[in-house]
Amino acid sequence: MKFKMKIRNMSRYFIKILLVLIFSLPLSSQNDINKNSNDSLVFKEKYGLRLGLDLSKLGKSAFETNYTGFEINGDYRITKRLYISSDLGFENKKTNTDYLSSSASGGYLKAGIDFNLYNNWVGMENLIFSGLRLGISNFTQKRIQYNIYDTFNQTWGQIENQQSIDYNDMTSSWIELLFGVKTEILNNLFLGFNIQLKVRMTEIVPNNFENIYIPGFGRTYDSTKIGTGLNYSISYLIPLVKKVSEKSK
Amino acid sequence: MKKILLFYLFISLACCEPDDICSESTLTTPRLVIEFFDIENLNDTKTVPGLFAVALDEQGLEIPIIGESVNSRDRIELPLNGNFDQSKFKLYKNYDINDGIVQGNPDVITVNYTTEAIYVSRACGYKNNYYLNEFNVDSDIDLWIVLSELSNNEVQNENTKHVQIFH
Numbered sequence: 001m002k003f004k005m006k007i008r009n010m011s012r013y014f015i016k017i018l019l020v021l022i023f024s025l026p027l028s029s030q031n032d033i034n035k036n037s038n039d040s041l042v043f044k045e046k047y048g049l050r051l052g053l054d055l056s057k058l059g060k061s062a063f064e065t066n067y068t069g070f071e072i073n074g075d076y077r078i079t080k081r082l083y084i085s086s087d088l089g090f091e092n093k094k095t096n097t098d099y100l101s102s103s104a105s106g107g108y109l110k111a112g113i114d115f116n117l118y119n120n121w122v123g124m125e126n127l128i129f130s131g132l133r134l135g136i137s138n139f140t141q142k143r144i145q146y147n148i149y150d151t152f153n154q155t156w157g158q159i160e161n162q163q164s165i166d167y168n169d170m171t172s173s174w175i176e177l178l179f180g181v182k183t184e185i186l187n188n189l190f191l192g193f194n195i196q197l198k199v200r201m202t203e204i205v206p207n208n209f210e211n212i213y214i215p216g217f218g219r220t221y222d223s224t225k226i227g228t229g230l231n232y233s234i235s236y237l238i239p240l241v242k243k244v245s246e247k248s249k
Numbered sequence: 250m251k252k253i254l255l256f257y258l259f260i261s262l263a264c265c266e267p268d269d270i271c272s273e274s275t276l277t278t279p280r281l282v283i284e285f286f287d288i289e290n291l292n293d294t295k296t297v298p299g300l301f302a303v304a305l306d307e308q309g310l311e312i313p314i315i316g317e318s319v320n321s322r323d324r325i326e327l328p329l330n331g332n333f334d335q336s337k338f339k340l341y342k343n344y345d346i347n348d349g350i351v352q353g354n355p356d357v358i359t360v361n362y363t364t365e366a367i368y369v370s371r372a373c374g375y376k377n378n379y380y381l382n383e384f385n386v387d388s389d390i391d392l393w394i395v396l397s398e399l400s401n402n403e404v405q406n407e408n409t410k411h412v413q414i415f416h
Binding site: 095097098099100146147148149150151152153154155156157159161208209210212220222 | 269271277278280304312313314315316328329330331332336366367368369370371372373374375376377
């Protein structure tokens with residue numbers, strides 16, 4: 001038992017070291033170059049509106065029969081590191097379990113900030129960022145069908161209820177922490193990826209039912225108010241202003 | 250910076266185990282609990298020798314109750330029919346099968362109730378709870394049940410008795 005624990009601890013330790021190494025490599029090499037960079041050139045950084053489309057939701061819509069979703073993203077750079085950011089989307093998700101079939105459909109809006117943690121090479125404008133959002137959703141929760149859960153139903157048979165009910169005007173709000181990257185693959189064109197950790201703050205719960213899925217928030221869990229999400233996006237930066245990079249002054 | 254990265258990775262990987270299986274400890278559709286008492290001493294439970302129960306459908310045909318066996322006891326649990334507001338059962342005393350012939354004393358009981366579907370969870374879906382309106386013993390020439398009464402109208406769990414039978 002103790003030996004097993006030891007091995008587990010050791011492997012954890014190694015994984016941690018590995019992760020630290022992976023993430024510190026590009027960062028540290030970055031810093032070295034910045035120190036040696038020539039300051040005589042003047043570089044300008046682009047400030048503007050970046051508009052994007054979530055490809056993961058489009059992909060899921062194409063390949064999953066029970067899902068339709070669409071999300072656009074926008075951010076606007078206000079300082080060297082800070083962006084105001086917003087996501088607007090729509091989701092329709094059907095959830096089937098052995099005893100219950102339901103669907104949720106509605107729109108959501110997320111607004112907040114992104115903070116760039118990455119020290120770019122001079123002239124480059126990639127992001128490794130952390131973000132914070134407040135999300136709100138307005139949706140319809142629909143109970144499609146259920147079978148009464150009865151472990152002694154062999155005598156009288158299973159009881160099914162096909163009476164579908166729409167619970168309209170459900171709302172929910174949540175706080176979201178994001179972490180992700182955005183890389184400029186062509187001039188002004190970015191590919192981005194981020195993961196989201198969400199904590200549900202408020203929700204209207206349907207009478208004698210619950211919100212199985214909340215558009216924008218994702219599936220709910222019985223035991224916790226936490227949810228997760230991801231975004232894989234392509235976006236285009238419309239440069240509005242060019243400012244002299246602080247680094248090159 | 251590195252700490253933040255690790256923190257995010259850790260949380261994104263560690264969080265959220267699936268809860269899509271209805272656990273056995275969850276309180277779902279309960280059965281009707283009947284306890285048997287001594288007619289001569291109303292506060293004391295009294296064992297019914299060779300107690301056995303079968304369900305009766307609307308035509309009066311017998312339906313076996315899974316898990317039910319001939320057993321001397323002072324308590325029995327019966328599944329109610331959630332499709333109707335009435336269930337009938339045959340309760341045998343001294344049940345036995347001799348050369349293919351059923352022996353013992355059957356009394357027919359009728360339970361009237363209203364059914365309510367109550368949401369449990371995403372994995373368990375809905376359960377039924379029952380509100381008992383009436384409990385009757387059909388008359389016959391040789392009743393072993395002397396007296397019966399509802400002691401708890403709400404069938405929400407199997408921890409307490411819902412019906413008392415005196416014999």
